Structure formats: C-alpha cells, structure tokens
Amino acid sequence: MPHTSTPEPDEDDLYAVPPPQPVFHVEQALLGAFLLDPHRLDDVNGIAADSFSTAAHAALYAAISTVPRPDPAGHAKNTKWLDRVLATGREQARGLTASYLHTLVQVCPWPSHAPAYARMVEAEHARRRLLTAAEHLVHTAHDVCLPHPVQPVLAEADALAAVVDDIANRFPPRSGVLPRTPAPPSVWTTAANQARSCACWPNRPDPSSTGASASCSAPSWPRPSTRADASRRTPATPRTPPSSSSSAPAIRAGPPTTTAAHAARSTRATR
Known part of the structure; x- marks a missing residue:
C-alpha cells in the first residue's frame, strides 16, 4: 500500500495564511501614488511610518519621506x-524588491x-491603537x-x-446628519396612484364648464364602451303624430326592439 504522509499538527500550513x-x-x-508623484507628500498629513500595517510598508514610507524629492521632469524619464x-528601504526591510515597487505603481488607480488613501490608513491605525491599549x-x-x-x-x-482622547481630536464628530437621497416610490405606491386616478376619471368635472382644474388627469386611452352605454346611446325612434282623418287612435311607433306580441295587442285595441 502506498505510504501517505500525514502532516504534524505543528507543521506550517501555507494555505492557512489569512x-x-x-x-x-x-x-x-x-x-x-507617492512613487509616481513624490510631491504629493505635501498633500498628506496625519500619518507616519508606524501608521502602516506591515514592516515593509513602514520602511518604504520612511524611505520615501527621507530621500530628497526628485525633479518632476527628471523623475518621469529615469528611475534614479x-x-x-x-x-x-532595504536597510529596514530586506524583503523589498524592485518588482514590488512596480506592483505598487500598477495598483494605484x-x-x-492620495489624501483620501492617507485618511483611511490613519483611521485603521487609530483602530489598531485602540485595540492594543484595550x-x-x-x-x-x-x-x-x-x-x-x-x-x-x-x-x-x-x-x-489618552489614546481615546487623541483619536477624538483626530476624528471630530460630524456637526449634523449627512444629507440622504430620497428613496424612489415603490411599485405598489405607483400602481395605487394609477388605480386611484383611473377610478376617479369617469366622475371628473369638466374644467371648461366649472372653471376649476380637474382633481386627476384622465388617461390618454379612450374609455371602453359597455353594453349599457351602447343602449343609452341608441337614438329613440320619433313618435308619429296622430292622423286627423281617422278617429282611431294611432299606433305608436315603438322602438326597434318591439315584439310581435306588442303589435298584436295594439291592433286589437283599435277594433
């Protein structure tokens, strides 16, 4: 059977590195940002070498701060x-390499x-100080x-x-609540408003006759017709005046829907 080596509990596991x-x-x-433009150090305050979370970053920041700044035109042409x-930086952190400096330049969006990045670094350093003191x-x-x-x-x-007082001085509280963007109306609210406007549209007053503006705007589509509306819109057949030459009562001209039974009843009444 093949022998499988089982790692010891105290053996280093590279995959367990957080x-x-x-x-x-x-x-x-x-x-x-500092490597690309060293003069941006003038725009940053509140941080020092111990504000960084790793020794390599702390040593590199100390080197950037101590080495005299180059001429911008010359810095764009050479890497002196x-x-x-x-x-x-290698005097304090032997692990620094030229490739890592190239990586730092590439990851700077x-x-x-730089001032915003420095403020975030300062805030995280304040959290570490508070946690260490506690x-x-x-x-x-x-x-x-x-x-x-x-x-x-x-x-x-x-x-x-003392740490708490120093952090309070560095990060004063805001004077008020930051303005917030109003939330858009929900789908249900919009649907309810549309349903309400459609419900009150048939009884909407006529602005031309009353002189008042309508409470809700009518939809742009025509109102669907119903059977009851169609019957109300059917013009009535005009009545035939009685004839002067006959004493018999005239038969009224009924609507188009008069049945044969109604016609027979009218005929018997004239006899």
Whole structure:
C-alpha cells in the first residue's frame, strides 16, 4: 500500500495564511501614488511610518519621506530616485524588491486620491491603537503574577484614556446628519396612484364648464364602451303624430326592439 504522509499538527500550513486586511490594499495605493508623484507628500498629513500595517510598508514610507524629492521632469524619464528609495528601504526591510515597487505603481488607480488613501490608513491605525491599549488593560487586570496590581491597572487605564482622547481630536464628530437621497416610490405606491386616478376619471368635472382644474388627469386611452352605454346611446325612434282623418287612435311607433306580441295587442285595441 502506498505510504501517505500525514502532516504534524505543528507543521506550517501555507494555505492557512489569512488574506490581508482591506487596509493593506489602501496602503499599496498610497505608496504607489507617492512613487509616481513624490510631491504629493505635501498633500498628506496625519500619518507616519508606524501608521502602516506591515514592516515593509513602514520602511518604504520612511524611505520615501527621507530621500530628497526628485525633479518632476527628471523623475518621469529615469528611475534614479526609485533606486535610492529602494536602497534606503532595504536597510529596514530586506524583503523589498524592485518588482514590488512596480506592483505598487500598477495598483494605484488614482494618484490624485492620495489624501483620501492617507485618511483611511490613519483611521485603521487609530483602530489598531485602540485595540492594543484595550488588550494591554485586560491582560494587566488578569495578571495574577503582579504583587500589587492596582497601580499597573490604573496606569494602563490612563494610557487607554489618552489614546481615546487623541483619536477624538483626530476624528471630530460630524456637526449634523449627512444629507440622504430620497428613496424612489415603490411599485405598489405607483400602481395605487394609477388605480386611484383611473377610478376617479369617469366622475371628473369638466374644467371648461366649472372653471376649476380637474382633481386627476384622465388617461390618454379612450374609455371602453359597455353594453349599457351602447343602449343609452341608441337614438329613440320619433313618435308619429296622430292622423286627423281617422278617429282611431294611432299606433305608436315603438322602438326597434318591439315584439310581435306588442303589435298584436295594439291592433286589437283599435277594433
């Protein structure tokens, strides 16, 4: 029987590596914008090297910030500034390569949106700071090895309060609720309004006779005719005046629908 190797529980599993957080892609777009146009650093504030989630991104941002900025015309023709940035970043992160810098340039959709990317990176860094300070407080409060845990716990609580105050200053609350686009009418509401307008159309007053505007507009299609309407629209047969030469009562000319029994009854009445 073939021997199948079973991995040990502590063996590294490359497929178990979780995917990067969404802010990782935002950091890539921000660094790509800086590599394309280093002068966009003047439009960004509130972030530092420790604001990034990985050591490679932090080292690369520090290199971009410290290396003197090139001339825009010369930067568009050669890669001298990029080579200096890569060499400086490798001093802190040996894993940086020229291909990764090319990837950062390719994944940046809009370099002009660098301030928005930086704001998202700053917001995610604030969440990590808050989470780290809260975890330190919890670990200190549950540490049974501390002989006098009151002072360390109070110190961690003060540190957490300082982080919260700093985040509140960086991200002030909005003054009001943002405007929202009104929702379109639902299908049922539109159908009900159409049914209501069609229901009140037959009794709609005539604007020419009353001088008032109609409460609802009539539909553009003609009103379907019914059997009752057809009978009402049938013109009545005019009555024949009685003859002066005969004393017998004249037989009335009935409607077209007069039956033979009615005609016989009229004949007997004249005899």
